[in-house]
Amino acid sequence: MNVKSTEDRHSAGTYAKRDLVLVRGKGALVFDEEGRPYIDCTSGVGVASLGHANRQVIDAIAHQAERMITCYELFYNDARARFYEALSQLMPAGLDRFFLCNSGTEAVEAALKFARKVTGKHGVLAMQGGYHGKTLGSLSATWNPRYRRGFEPLLDGFQHVPFNNVGAVEQAFRKNGESIGAVVLELVQGESGVKLATPEFVRTVRRLCDQYSALLIIDEIQTGLGRTGKFFACEHYGVIPDILTLAKAIGGGLPMGVVALGGRVRELGKGSHTSTFGGNPLVCAAGRAFIEQMIEERLPEQARQKGAYLLDQFRRISSRRVREVRGLGLMLGIELRERAQAYVSALMKEGVLALLAGPTVIRFLPPLIISRDEMDQVVGAVRKVLGGESSAVEGAV
Numbered sequence: 554m555n556v557k558s559t560e561d562r563h564s565a566g567t568y569a570k571r572d573l574v575l576v577r578g579k580g581a582l583v584f585d586e587e588g589r590p591y592i593d594c595t596s597g598v599g600v601a602s603l604g605h606a607n608r609q610v611i612d613a614i615a616h617q618a619e620r621m622i623t624c625y626e627l628f629y630n631d632a633r634a635r636f637y638e639a640l641s642q643l644m645p646a647g648l649d650r651f652f653l654c655n656s657g658t659e660a661v662e663a664a665l666k667f668a669r670k671v672t673g674k675h676g677v678l679a680m681q682g683g684y685h686g687k688t689l690g691s692l693s694a695t696w697n698p699r700y701r702r703g704f705e706p707l708l709d710g711f712q713h714v715p716f717n718n719v720g721a722v723e724q725a726f727r728k729n730g731e732s733i734g735a736v737v738l739e740l741v742q743g744e745s746g747v748k749l750a751t752p753e754f755v756r757t758v759r760r761l762c763d764q765y766s767a768l769l770i771i772d773e774i775q776t777g778l779g780r781t782g783k784f785f786a787c788e789h790y791g792v793i794p795d796i797l798t799l800a801k802a803i804g805g806g807l808p809m810g811v812v813a814l815g816g817r818v819r820e821l822g823k824g825s826h827t828s829t830f831g832g833n834p835l836v837c838a839a840g841r842a843f844i845e846q847m848i849e850e851r852l853p854e855q856a857r858q859k860g861a862y863l864l865d866q867f868r869r870i871s872s873r874r875v876r877e878v879r880g881l882g883l884m885l886g887i888e889l890r891e892r893a894q895a896y897v898s899a900l901m902k903e904g905v906l907a908l909l910a911g912p913t914v915i916r917f918l919p920p921l922i923i924s925r926d927e928m929d930q931v932v933g934a935v936r937k938v939l940g941g942e943s944s945a946v947e948g949a950v
C-alpha cells in the first residue's frame with residue numbers, strides 16, 4: 554500500500570502534511586517506513602512527554618483493556634477513581650474537581666460553558682496570539698484570523714486584547730467588566746511563537762478577575778504536566794486559576810482532556826455537561842500511568858534542566874538568521890528573521906522533527922525524557938541548517 558497517496562485520497566484534507574510516513578516510535582525517536590530514525594521534537598505537539606512506547610503506559614493500557622475499556626459516567630469505576638486520586642495530588646491548591654473529556658478543544662469548551670453557568674455572564678476576554686482549539690466555542694477564543702476565516706460569526710461577547718498589555722486588559726474591564734465572565738489565557742503562547750506571559754500581566758489579570766467576579770481560565774493544555782519545568786506553568790507565576798485546562802500529555806498518548814475546577818466553580822447541575830467517552834477506564838489507566846511515571850522520573854525537573862541546557866546551546870549558535878531564542882523548560886522557540894518553514898524541512902532531512910509556531914518561529918517540544926546525546930544531535934542539526942552553508946535549505950519546501 555502507498556500510505557501517502559491512500560491518505561491523500563481519503564483525508565478531508567484539513568492538515569498540511571509533511572512528506573514523511575511514520576510507523577513506529579521508541580523513546581525520543583520515531584521511525585519511517587525504511588527504518589530511518591528521527592529525533593522527535595514535536596512529540597505529537599507535546600503529547601508524548603514520556604516518549605514513545607513507554608513500558609508502564611503500554612502495560613497499563615493492556616491490563617485495563619483486558620478488564621474494561623468503556624464505562625460511561627452513569628456508573629462509578631475503579632480506574633477513573635484512581636486517576637482522580639493521582640491527578641489531584643499534583644494540582645495547585647484548591648483545584649480539586651475535574652471534568653473529563655477527550656481533547657483540548659473540548660476542555661476549553663467545557664471551561665467556557667462552566668464559566669457562563671457560574672457567573673451568569675457570557676463575555677470572554679482572550680489574548681491576541683492565543684490558541685485554544687478549533688471547535689466553534691474554543692475557536693471564538695482562538696485569535697489567529699487564518700483559523701477563523703470562513704467560520705464566522707463565532708460566539709458573541711469575545712474580545713481579544715494584546716498579550717502582556719496591562720493597560721489594555723485594565724481598559725477592557727473598565728469598559729465591559731459587568732459582562733465579562735471569564736478571561737482565557739496561555740502562560741506561554743505555544744502556537745503563536747513560544748511567547749511568555751509577563752508576571753505583572755498575569756498578576757493583573759488575576760486581580761481584575763477577582764475585582765469584577767470573572768473566572769480566570771488558564772489553558773495549560775501545552776504548558777502543563779512538567780513541560781515548562783514545573784508541574785504547571787502557573788507555579789512559575791504564583792497564580793492559581795479558577796479553571797485550568799489540560800489535554801495533550803495527560804492521557805499518556807491516548808486522547809484525553811481535563812478541566813480542573815476551583816472552589817468558585819461548583820453546582821454545575823446534573824446533565825449540564827457530559828461526554829460519552831469522557832473518563833473512560835482505558836484512558837484513565839493510561840493517564841494514571843503517565844502521572845506516576847512523571848512523578849517517579851521527576852519529569853518537571855528533567856524538563857527544567859534539559860530546557861536550560863538546550864536554551865543555552867541554541868543561544869550559542871551564531872547565525873544572522875536568528876532574531877531570538879526563548880522558552881521555558883522544554884518548550885523552546887527559535888525566532889528567525891525570515892520564514893521558518895524551509896528550516897523545519899531542512900531539519901527533517903537532518904533527522905530532527907521540529908514544529909512551526911507562527912511563520913518565523915521553529916518550535917521544539919521534545920519528549921521530556923530526551924537524552925543529552927539526542928539534545929546534542931538536535932543542536933548540531935540546528936547549527937548546520939541555520940549557520941551552515943545555505944545549500945542546506947535549497948530546494949526545501
Ligand SMILES: *Cc1c(COP(=O)(O)O)cnc(C)c1O
Binds near residue numbers: 685743774
Ligand atoms: C493544542 C492546544 C489546544 C487544542 O487541543 P486539541 O486537542 O487539538 O483540541 C488548546 N489550547 C492549547 C494551549 C493547545 O496547545
